[in-house]
Amino acid sequence: xxxxxxxxxxxxxxxxxxxxVNEGEETxxxxxxxxxxxxxxxxxxLKSWLKHGQVMLDGQITSAFDAQVNPGSEVKVNTSxxxxxxxxxxxxxxxxxxxxxxxxxxxxxxxxGIPNPAKKKIENAYDIIRDYLKRKDPRNKLFVVHRLxxxxxxxxxxxxxxxxxxxxxxxxxxxxxxxxxxALLEGIVKDDEGIIKSRLTENSQYKVYSTExxxxxIALTRYKVIGRGHGYSLVQFSLDTGRKNQIRVHAADIGHPxxxxxxxxxxxxxxxxxxxxxxxxRFAHPITLKDMYFExxxxxxxxxGIH
Numbered sequence: 001x002x003x004x005x006x007x008x009x010x011x012x013x014x015x016x017x018x019x020x021v022n023e024g025e026e027t028x029x030x031x032x033x034x035x036x037x038x039x040x041x042x043x044x045x046l047k048s049w050l051k052h053g054q055v056m057l058d059g060q061i062t063s064a065f066d067a068q069v070n071p072g073s074e075v076k077v078n079t080s081x082x083x084x085x086x087x088x089x090x091x092x093x094x095x096x097x098x099x100x101x102x103x104x105x106x107x108x109x110x111x112x113g114i115p116n117p118a119k120k121k122i123e124n125a126y127d128i129i130r131d132y133l134k135r136k137d138p139r140n141k142l143f144v145v146h147r148l149x150x151x152x153x154x155x156x157x158x159x160x161x162x163x164x165x166x167x168x169x170x171x172x173x174x175x176x177x178x179x180x181x182x183a184l185l186e187g188i189v190k191d192d193e194g195i196i197k198s199r200l201t202e203n204s205q206y207k208v209y210s211t212e213x214x215x216x217x218i219a220l221t222r223y224k225v226i227g228r229g230h231g232y233s234l235v236q237f238s239l240d241t242g243r244k245n246q247i248r249v250h251a252a253d254i255g256h257p258x259x260x261x262x263x264x265x266x267x268x269x270x271x272x273x274x275x276x277x278x279x280x281x282r283f284a285h286p287i288t289l290k291d292m293y294f295e296x297x298x299x300x301x302x303x304x305g306i307h
Contacts, residue, residue: 183277199215
């Protein structure tokens with residue numbers, strides 16, 4: 001009688017990461033720096049780590065043996081396997097630690113999945129990042145703390161554990177120190193800067209609008225004009241509150257909807273897209289309280305819109 005074979009699931013291969021900071025005052029080539037910090041490792045090992053994507057300098061995987069390790073720079077070596085990369089044409093990793101992950105989202109990508117009657121999976125940032133984290137460690141988790149509209153580009157953040165998620169969700173306005181957006185608006189905005197304040201509510205068609213009704217949630221948006229030209233205004237917005245579609249509604253409220261935003265009254269589509277970009281995000285780290293700042297360059301097409 002044959003013995004039954006039990007097929008074992010492939011074992012998870014854990015990362016073994018060592019890290020060093022250049023605490024000296026001299027800049028050193030990467031290979032030399034690792035050799036000094038890990039004298040027990042052979043030169044063959046060092047070259048193999050570099051060749052196979054197992055070395056990271058200041059958060060970026062590198063294979064350049066002569067990359068400059070400046071004073072204060074951090075080098076990480078994963079001695080067990082390659083560092084897992086987040087690779088996607090519409091999603092760029094800006095920062096990651098044990099508690100948060102910050103990315104730059106491209107145009108046309110949902111932040112999270114939405115109900116789909118056809119049960120066809122629609123690509124979204126949450127699923128892409130979660131899959132990336134699961135490849136690193138199947139135990140990893142991901143939590144949503146805020147969203148960007150599908151057609152809004154720029155900086156957004158997720159939490160990697162429940163403590164960070166709870167802290168950010170329940171204290172969002174205290175922990176988020178600055179959020180700057182840039183948009184191309186239809187028409188010439190008269191005032192160089194101003195404040196827009198209203199109560200926002202949502203109808204059954206999921207359209208957000210300003211209302212006089214006390215049941216609406218207070219929304220406050222500050223704006224500053226960066227430039228004007230060709231019947232358009234390039235405007236920077238900062239949010240005192242983070243309501244759904246807040247900038248889109250408030251831009252329309254002052255008579256200057258965002259270019260390409262048909263939903264809120266735009267008549268033109270100068271860039272062939274919704275011209276709204278999450279430019280900067282500054283927040284207090286939910287665990288360490290360190291001041292964190294991230295920036296995504298304003299698309300050059302936005303500037304061309306007024307020239």
